[in-house]
Amino acid sequence: MTQLRKALRPSTKALPEYTRGHNRSLVLQTLYRDGRRSRADIARETGLTRVTVSALVAELIAEGLLVELGQREETRPGKPATLLDLDRSAFVIVGLDLSEHSVFTGALLDLDGAISTRVEVELAGSTGDEALAKVVDLAEQLVAAATAPVLGIGVGSPGVVDLGGVVLSAPNLGWNGLPLQALLAERFGVPVVVANDANAAILAEHSFGGAASDAMLVKIGHGVGAGLLLGGTPLFGSRFAAGEIGHVVVGTDGGAVCACGKRGCLETWLSIPNLHARLDRPENADARERDVVLREAGERLGIALAPVVGALDLGEVILSGPTDLLDGALASATVETLRNRTMAEFHGSVTLRMTALGPDIVLRGAAVMVLSSRLGVS
Amino acid sequence: MTQLRKALRPSTKALPEYTRGHNRSLVLQTLYRDGRRSRADIARETGLTRVTVSALVAELIAEGLLVELGQREETRPGKPATLLDLDRSAFVIVGLDLSEHSVFTGALLDLDGAISTRVEVELAGSTGDEALAKVVDLAEQLVAAATAPVLGIGVGSPGVVDLGGVVLSAPNLGWNGLPLQALLAERFGVPVVVANDANAAILAEHSFGGAASDAMLVKIGHGVGAGLLLGGTPLFGSRFAAGEIGHVVVGTDGGAVCACGKRGCLETWLSIPNLHARLDRPENADARERDVVLREAGERLGIALAPVVGALDLGEVILSGPTDLLDGALASATVETLRNRTMAEFHGSVTLRMTALGPDIVLRGAAVMVLSSRLGVS
DNA sequence: CATGTTTGTTAGTAAAGCTTACGAACATAC
DNA sequence: GTATGTTCGTAAGCTTTACTAACAAACATG
Structure with a gap:
């Protein structure tokens, strides 16, 4: 585990060993995605030669990251392949x-x-x-x-x-x-x-949940925050505060006073405590009123997200939080609002869904x- | 599943010659930013050895990209340095x-x-x-x-x-x-x-106008569009439509009907033809009314940008377009709105200015x- | 049983940047 | 005027890396 992939930053010199690190990760990535491959398989998939792959694999086996699984059962001409995989229990x-x-x-x-x-x-x-x-x-x-x-x-x-x-x-x-x-x-x-x-x-949603490479995840809980993936890379922002949308004001018609002092912050509409407070009011007891409250919250989210979806050309928005509140009237109002407020030709196909990964x-x-x-x- | 495989597809293999290309650009970049440097200067700045720099420089001189300017005039101990520069008239x-x-x-x-x-x-x-x-x-x-x-x-x-x-x-x-x-x-x-x-x-604004590495440029003309730079890289979006914000609906209080069919698109407030149409109305003849129109347009821009600035944690927004309309009441209303609608602690220092590069x-x-x-x- | 195919390895080559060493050209101290 | 130290650019040889070429092993098939 001594040699690890180092980012090849611009405006930094490049050394030959960075090449090695890159190709090392390439081999690992190939097996990670879908294991049980032979050295020759990896060579074909990556474009590296069998020789190079063999050397890299030997290195990775010595480090305990890869294991040989034995020969491929399939019966076909030629010398049987030795299958490899990440040793998924090694770490x-x-x-x-x-x-x-x-x-x-x-x-x-x-x-x-x-x-x-x-x-x-x-x-x-x-x-x-x-x-x-x-x-x-x-x-x-x-x-x-x-x-x-x-x-x-x-x-x-x-x-x-x-x-x-x-x-x-x-x-x-x-x-x-x-x-x-x-x-x-x-x-x-x-x-x-x-x-x-x-x-x-x-x-997580990108790696395990099938999210695209340009996507936004809105996390609704005690507060409201977001994570952005653009071109497969997380966005951090100029002050590392990218995704902090909880205190962006939504709409042009006032709203409740927020803890931060402003009126109509996204959190006043959408945070779980605020949502519950509104749903627990006596006048919102029945299912119909409940739906109205949730739809309104969803609309507000849509209003806030529309400029972001438009400006970033996002193809996918994902919600994370309590399913019972988010996955229904709220989510459908959000996607509807999003579509009504962005350009159909370009953004009409924006999709919105709950996370596939739940609370973990x-x-x-x-x-x-x-x-x-x-x-x-x- | 297709999308997942695509998302997780490993990048391509790295060859040793990529290293060369990277370091080549590094040498060029060093001279481009601030010319008149010796090989030894470049070596010190880039971290490469003098030997490597010499080899790269020889290659670049042979290609006609670099020229030797003669010896450095400064008087100091040691062999005089031979100054180099990009041959800025070579191409x-x-x-x-x-x-x-x-x-x-x-x-x-x-x-x-x-x-x-x-x-x-x-x-x-x-x-x-x-x-x-x-x-x-x-x-x-x-x-x-x-x-x-x-x-x-x-x-x-x-x-x-x-x-x-x-x-x-x-x-x-x-x-x-x-x-x-x-x-x-x-x-x-x-x-x-x-x-x-x-x-x-x-x-252009990044290279020649001093824009930061996380910035947005809003181009206001016949239509309204934007360019985004995030971490020094332009953003393209999932359908190459990043920055197409002209037809995002702004606010929750209606607005004029747009050519696209929706009401209250950013362009209905902000495009130059629409601005002129409003300014040319008889009731907006004097300077005071003119100011109100421009301030309103600026506010709308601020309303549309606030979620984007917040979500991306932008430090800088730049306007490009006719200075007589944009650089005044409109711009100041925009920045004021931006600050009122985003979180001061994080985004309070967002700056807004006209492009330094004019119509070119x-x-x-x-x-x-x-x-x-x-x-x-x- | 001969032939063809596939696998993984060995041997040697090319490219790249590194270290070490050196001559050239200068300033400065004596 | 000379000796000393410094800086620059280059030359020679080394290490790392991936490549090509060639080969033995192991298998299926006609």
Whole structure:
């Protein structure tokens, strides 16, 4: 595990060994997507020669990442192929989801993103160092429970997180400039990746949920945030605050006063607490009124998203959050509004759906981040 | 499933010679940004060794791209350095701007993006093949006027343009699936790059106008379009229609009927013809009423941009179009609206300004596209 | 049983950037 | 005036990487 893929940044010199890293990831990616291939298969798919693939495979086997599965059963002319696959039990990934309002969730995941062990810690109102201690405790439990070497720790955190894994601002947790990635890396001695929860989520949806390469995931919970994938790459923004749409004002007809002081922020229409508050009013008791409330929230989301969908030419918008509230009147009002407010010829085919990954989306996204940074696969 | 496989398809293999290309561009970029450097200077700046730089420089001199300027005058110990620079007169670039309503503009530009010869062709209502013939004619004149080899032809076209330079749709010109890049490349035997006009414009603003790496340029003319730069890379979108915001509905209070059939499209508020129509009404004759109209248009732009600025965490928005209309009440209303409708902590520092490049912005953007694709500099 | 096919490996080549070393050309100290 | 140190650009040889060519092993098929 010494040699890892390094990003080939522009305005940085390129060395011959970067080529190797690239092709290494290419081999891993080929097997990751669909295992049980021979060296010759990989060569044909990647365009590399069998010789080069053999060398790379030998290296990866020595590192414990690949295993030979024995000969292919199929009966055809020629020397039988030796099938290879990622050793999907050789490593585990620790994923942490810090985005829930009252609980930190963690899990052990295999290289396919499947969850085995799962641990939770009640937040109980903790903030600052106390909350940090709970994160460390969670990671501690999971690392201890690991039955194989830990490939890395991935963390989906609320708030604004920079590229070095420093949580610049997470109001609910009282974190400001907390170098979470560095702290965990030092504490556990394994690679750590920390990113915004919605960014993690869109990565999971892309890798495991079939999302396109240009898509937006709107995460509706205690607050409202979004993760954007453009050309297959997550967007971070000029101040690492991309996707922070909760406090964008929607529409031109006022709205409720928001905690931030403005009127008509997206969160006042759409956050789960606000939605529940409105649904729990006596006058909204029956199903009909309930539907009106949800449709109105959905419309507002559509109004806010229309300029974004139009400007970015998004083909897909995905919702993550409580299905009982989102997946129905709300979602259909959103997609309807989106279509009415954008150009049909170009954006008419924008699709909107719930996440396919349910509440584990951030945990699995955290795993994707580790896979991507450590192996170059996704 | 097809989409999934496509999304997860690994990128292509890397060969050793790609390294060379990368480092070649690095040397060019270093000299392009700020010329008059020695081989040793370049080595220090890029991190490459003097040996490697010497080899690359020899190659580039042989190709006519670099020239030795003689020895450095400065007096300091050691062997005097031989200064190098891009041979900025060794090549010219042909830039074409097809985005104006009634005229096609073309120019010869040097490697610094400075314009020398300039040619115009009246469109006179031409569409389809007739319009295409005028493009070819324009290019023909410029290629004939070139006093040095043509590095390439860059074209900023209205409408939707794919990555291969096919104009998928340009309603005003009656083009649908016109392979403009291929046609011009075959006709003139030089590399051609065709892209959307607003995309070209944001590239120009980035290279020559000091725009940040995450910025949006809104081009207001006969229609309204935008170019987006995210992390220094232009955004194309899932259907190559990124930036097509003219027909996004703004606000929740109706608006004028648009040519597209909807009510309250951004263009109904902001396109120059519509603005003029409103300003020319008798009741809007005096300066005060004029201001109200412009402020209202600016507000609408702000309303439309707020979700985009928030979602993308843009630091900079740039306007391109007639200064007399845009740079005043309209712009200040836009920035005010933007700030009122996005989160101050994160987006409060969003800046809005007119382009620094005036009406030549698309021509210069076309040159940037050629420089970028041919030399890897920008 | 001969033939053809496929697999994976060995041997040698080309390209790229690196380190080490060196001559040339200069400033400065004595 | 000479010795010393510095800087520049180049030459020679090394390492890494992927490539081509060739081959033995193992299989199916006529």
